[in-house]
Amino acid sequence: MTIELTIRPTCHHHRINRELLIRRSQWLMQQNGVQDHNLSLLLVDDQEMKALNLHWRNKHKPTNVLSFPSDEGAHPGFAQLGLKELGDIIISVDTAAREAAQHNETFHHRLIWLITHGLLHLLGMDHERSEGEAEAMHAREQQLLQQLKHAKDSTMTHLAINVDHVATIRQARGITEPDPVAAAAICELAGASGIVVHLREDRRHIQDRDVHVLRETIKTKLNLEMGAARDIIDIALRLKPDMATLVPEKRRELTTEGGLNVSGQKKKLGATIEEMNQAGIPVSLFIDPDSKQIKASHAIGATFVEIHTGRYCDATSEQERDMEFELIAQAAEEAYDLGLRVNAGHGLDYQTTARIAALDTIEELSIGHAIITRAVFTGLDQAVREMQKIIREASRIA
C-alpha cells in the first residue's frame, strides 16, 4: 500500500504530524480490507478548499473534507483494469483546527476523524444519498474510531514516578524520614509502572542506601537516572537497575537543565552504553526534541531516548506551548521510526501531561515534582491515581 500525503506549504503553521496521519490511514485501510490499495491525501488551507468546493460542488465556502473516488465517472472498463487506486481525500486543516477547538478535541484527532470520513466515501458510502445511508456511515465511522481507541489501549502510556523529592525533604533534616523507599511502595500500589531515582554525584537527595534498598524492594521497574561519571557508572554496574537514564549533570543546577549533547560526545556515551548493555542494563538518553540528538542516540546504540518536555511545560503562551509540543511530537515520531523506544519527562504536571500522554509513540512518562508536590496536600496514593487517570484518558484518544 502507498499513502501519498501532500501537505501544502500554506498549512505548515499547523505543525502537522505526518507520520501519525500515515500510520492511522494505514490502520484504517487495513480495517476496511483495502490495505493493498493506494490512497492520496492532500492537506490544504481554507482558501484552496473554498476554490475546490466551488469548482466541484458549486458551494461558495470551504468545507472540512472532500473525497474523489478514482473510479468516479470513469468508463465501465476502468474497473477491469484492476487498478488498486482508492482515490483522493482532501482536507482543509484550517477547518479541521476550528472544528477541533469547537469540539474540544485534539487537532490530530479531528484530522483522523476526517480521514475516516473521507475514506468511507471512497469506499462507496454516502451520507447524502439517504437517511439510511447517513446512519450506516455514521455507525461505521463510530465503530472504526472506537476500534482505534481500543487498539491504543493496548499501547497505553506508562507512568514512572521519580521519588527524588521525598528524599529532598528527608535531607532537609538529615534524618531518616520521609523514606523514598516507602514512597516507591505507595506509588507502586497506586498503579505506577516504575520508579525513577537520580543518584547525583553531590548526593543532594537520593543516597546510596536508597538505591540499594529500592533494588531489593521494587516490584515494577527501577530506572536509575545518572550522569555518565565513572564512580556512578560503577555503582550502576553493581546495582543492575532495570534501566539507566543518562542525563547531563551540573553541580550548581537546581534540576536537570537540558538534554544531553549526544552528538558532541558520541564516543564517551557510546562506550558507557556498551558497558551498561554488557551488564544487561538498557540505556536511555535524556535529550532535547532535536533530530540531531535522536540520530546520534540511535547511532551509538541507545535502547531508549527520553525526550525533554521542560520547554513545553515552561512555555508562557499557548502559541509557544503548541510549538514546543509539536517539536516533541515530531521528535518522538522520528525516534520511534528509527526503532528507538521513547520516553518523555521533566516538568510535567496535572495540566501539561495529557497532550504528551496522547502521543502513541511515547511508551512511558517520568514524572516527579508535580506528583510529590500534590501528595503534600492529597496524600501520595491519591496524587498518583489522579495522574494515572489523566494518562489513561489521554492515551485513549488522539
Ligand code: PXP
Ligand atoms: N526526567 C529526567 C531526565 C529528570 O532529570 C527529571 C527530574 O529529576 C524528570 C524526568 C522528572 O522531572 P519532574 O520532577 O519535573 O517531574
